[in-house]
Amino acid sequence: MAECLPTTYAVSCPAKIILHGEHAVVYGKAAIGTSIDLRTYAILKNTRLSSDADNVVISFKMPQIDVDVSWPLDSIKSKVGTEYPEMLDELKTLASQADSDSNSYAFVGSLVFVFLFASICGKTDLTQNVCVEVDTEAPLGSGLGSSAALSVCVSALFLVLANNIQLPSVNNMDITIAQLKNAMSKGEMKQGYFTRENLGHINNWGFAAERIVHGNPSGIDNALCTHGGTMRFIEGQFTSLKAFSSDSPISLVVIDSCIPKSTQKMIFAVKDKQMQIPKIFDPIFASIDAISERCCQEFNRILSENSAPDYKLLEDLIFINHQLLCAIGVSRLELDNIHQFTQRLGFVSKVTGSGGGGCMLALVTPENEKRIPILKDALTEKGFKSWQANLGVQGICYHLPSNSDT
Numbered sequence: 001m002a003e004c005l006p007t008t009y010a011v012s013c014p015a016k017i018i019l020h021g022e023h024a025v026v027y028g029k030a031a032i033g034t035s036i037d038l039r040t041y042a043i044l045k046n047t048r049l050s051s052d053a054d055n056v057v058i059s060f061k062m063p064q065i066d067v068d069v070s071w072p073l074d075s076i077k078s079k080v081g082t083e084y085p086e087m088l089d090e091l092k093t094l095a096s097q098a099d100s101d102s103n104s105y106a107f108v109g110s111l112v113f114v115f116l117f118a119s120i121c122g123k124t125d126l127t128q129n130v131c132v133e134v135d136t137e138a139p140l141g142s143g144l145g146s147s148a149a150l151s152v153c154v155s156a157l158f159l160v161l162a163n164n165i166q167l168p169s170v171n172n173m174d175i176t177i178a179q180l181k182n183a184m185s186k187g188e189m190k191q192g193y194f195t196r197e198n199l200g201h202i203n204n205w206g207f208a209a210e211r212i213v214h215g216n217p218s219g220i221d222n223a224l225c226t227h228g229g230t231m232r233f234i235e236g237q238f239t240s241l242k243a244f245s246s247d248s249p250i251s252l253v254v255i256d257s258c259i260p261k262s263t264q265k266m267i268f269a270v271k272d273k274q275m276q277i278p279k280i281f282d283p284i285f286a287s288i289d290a291i292s293e294r295c296c297q298e299f300n301r302i303l304s305e306n307s308a309p310d311y312k313l314l315e316d317l318i319f320i321n322h323q324l325l326c327a328i329g330v331s332r333l334e335l336d337n338i339h340q341f342t343q344r345l346g347f348v349s350k351v352t353g354s355g356g357g358g359c360m361l362a363l364v365t366p367e368n369e370k371r372i373p374i375l376k377d378a379l380t381e382k383g384f385k386s387w388q389a390n391l392g393v394q395g396i397c398y399h400l401p402s403n404s405d406t
């Protein structure tokens, strides 16, 4: 068997946090979200030249949850061309090789992987084995978009593999994700950026995969992981808000309740109730929409007038939004306790993302800023994790050795 130098592509994208508009955005209302500096890394390696194209193997690794699974190329390619619902059933059979429990992260992640491979690379002639490894700094299943980050990174890599996107290829960069991050910290790697058009392709495939995982998502999570920054998102369209930069006056503490939740179940639970009592739910969504729009207006005002935020207003919006999220049933006792607890320490907080568990956000103001260490210690004592996130960070990018001439 002829060996060849491994060709490696490495990409990373940020996690996201929704400030206002979660759930309502699924019903065509406005939401505001921003990217945060917890990155998901994905590396694709073409490992060896196969003299026999029938034996090409496609592998997927998510070491954080002990997933290391391989499929013969043909077993995935044979599903290509099958009509949509049947194709998905067949891909589920392949994903069950990672874990037979269809609710597990291993199964869902592998389903995303084989779906994207079959859809994007299904007609590509491949003579080399392909191995993709994914690793994330974001807590899994916590409302910070780990599933969208996985979908977006893997979409980008497969678009490159299928030659739909051309990136400088790096031969013999036989690097693991840990080595990549280490090299980045030493300044030995540089970043490259996708064109606007390619970001559009990546986002579209990321959304297609998110639809498989979450049923009826709005697309805000994949848009934030792809494009980064801060955005107002409505009905699949986004506008960038220049709200957060390194010297931004807006800062948040992210609180992870460490309570697992399922985005898909939360979206379905809200849908059920909305269908039962639309006259009650729809006005709540309209109020959340008004909160998002008022927040956008304030962010735009801060920028245009170059003035300080109206923190009282921002706190009121967060407070009211949390109550509305309680009303639609996506909070829970533990999250309400966090809401009240942070309030006693002078921080207004709300559920972020799909709720039912996962993360909350608390606004930092000039008044409470000095008490952040006290807040964090108190939250740690109660068994919660918390940190001050960098907001509005770069979307998906690719990584190359600094000394490469590309």
Ligand SMILES: Nc1ncnc2c1ncn2[C@@H]1O[C@H](COP(=O)(O)OP(=O)(O)OP(=O)(O)O)[C@@H](O)[C@H]1O
Binding pocket: 040, 062, 063, 064, 065, 104, 105, 106, 108, 109, 110, 134, 135, 136, 139, 140, 141, 142, 143, 144, 145, 146, 147, 148, 149, 150, 221, 261, 262, 263, 264, 353, 354, 355
């Ligand atoms: N490095 C990784 N290791 C394991 N699983 C990962 C990794 N990156 C992403 N995932 C995927 O993250 C998913 C968790 O998704 P889930 O929708 O429950 O939460 P979330 O995306 O963090 O929350 P939300 O959708 O509310 O923002 C799993 O399906 C899992 O496959």
Ligand SMILES: C[C@@](O)(CCO)CC(=O)[O-]
Binding pocket: 018, 021, 022, 023, 024, 025, 026, 143, 145, 214, 216, 217, 218, 219, 220, 221, 263, 267, 353, 354
């Ligand atoms: C709950 C939700 O609004 C946000 C999840 O991060 C779902 C979605 O918009 O797809």
